[in-house]
Structure formats: structure tokens, C-alpha cells
Amino acid sequence: MSDSVQSNSAVLVHFTLKLADGSTAESTRNNAKPALFRLGDGSLSPALENHLIGLSVGGKAAFALEAQDAFGSISPDLIQYFSRRDFVDAGEPEIGAIMLFSGMDGNEMPGVIREISGDSITVDFNHPLAGQTIHFDIDVLEIDPHLEMSNADPVG
Structure with missing residues (x-):
């Protein structure tokens, strides 16, 4: 287990995604069910992964990503x-x-x-959040947790 998120870490997080108008698009905090991601598997954008790398357990990050770095532009x-x-x-x-x-x-x-x-x-068929700037609020709960994927919702 690493002390901080690395480029190939599995990370258990709570997150809230907000739109430019301040409305919440999605939050794992609402149902108290954190999400599990594996960096480097292609499920997260490189820009999002860059914001997670280096965070420690208990670490928090708040940032915004433009559409092309979040859920893509509208095609x-x-x-x-x-x-x-x-x-x-x-x-x-x-x-x-x-x-x-x-x-x-x-x-x-x-x-x-x-x-x-x-x-x-x-x-x-575009992702519902495509074409929008997304504001992320992420809390790192565990790094490389020893649990089954079924215990957390994969998102992305």
C-alpha cells in the first residue's frame, strides 16, 4: 500500500460533481457509497488522474475541468x-x-x-455531462484498498 496516489493506484473516494451553475450532477456522499477507481486503466481522463496523483488518505481536492478534460465535448x-x-x-x-x-x-x-x-x-448518445465544465470535490478514503469492486460503485 502506497502513502500517496500513484499512476497505477486503486483509489476509494467520495466525490461530488457540480455544474457551472452550482447544481450537483452526482455525488457518492448522498448514498454514503464511495467509488473505486484504478488510475491508468482508461476509465478516468488524464487531467482528472493528474489531480489525484500525490494525494494521501484523508486528502481532499477541489478543482474544475473543462469539458474536453472531463466527460468530453459534445459530438x-x-x-x-x-x-x-x-x-x-x-x-x-x-x-x-x-x-x-x-x-x-x-x-x-x-x-x-x-x-x-x-x-x-x-x-x-453523448454522455449527459459532455460539453460542460465540471467542478470536482474529492476525498481520498483509501489507496489500494483490499476489498472487492462490488463494495463500491465504479464510475466513469
């Missing part, structure tokens, strides 16, 4: 258009609803219904 390629008949089995879609779609590889992908216009339904 127009991830906005797709469907026909209303594509939703016959799923029921009537509602704007803002998150629905699961089967990708070409068979994996399910969440999409947000952005617009309904006549027979056309616009679905956005």
Missing part, C-alpha cells in the same frame, strides 16, 4: 434520428427520458430523447 456524430415506429415496443418516448438502445456490437447504450417532431425522434 454531433452521437446525435441520431429515429422514426417513431422504432419506438413501438418501447412505448411513447418523452423529451428528457433516458432509454437503452442496442448498439451494433450488441451492447446497450443509454440515449437521451432530445426532440420529438412529427415522426422524427432525436436521440443524444
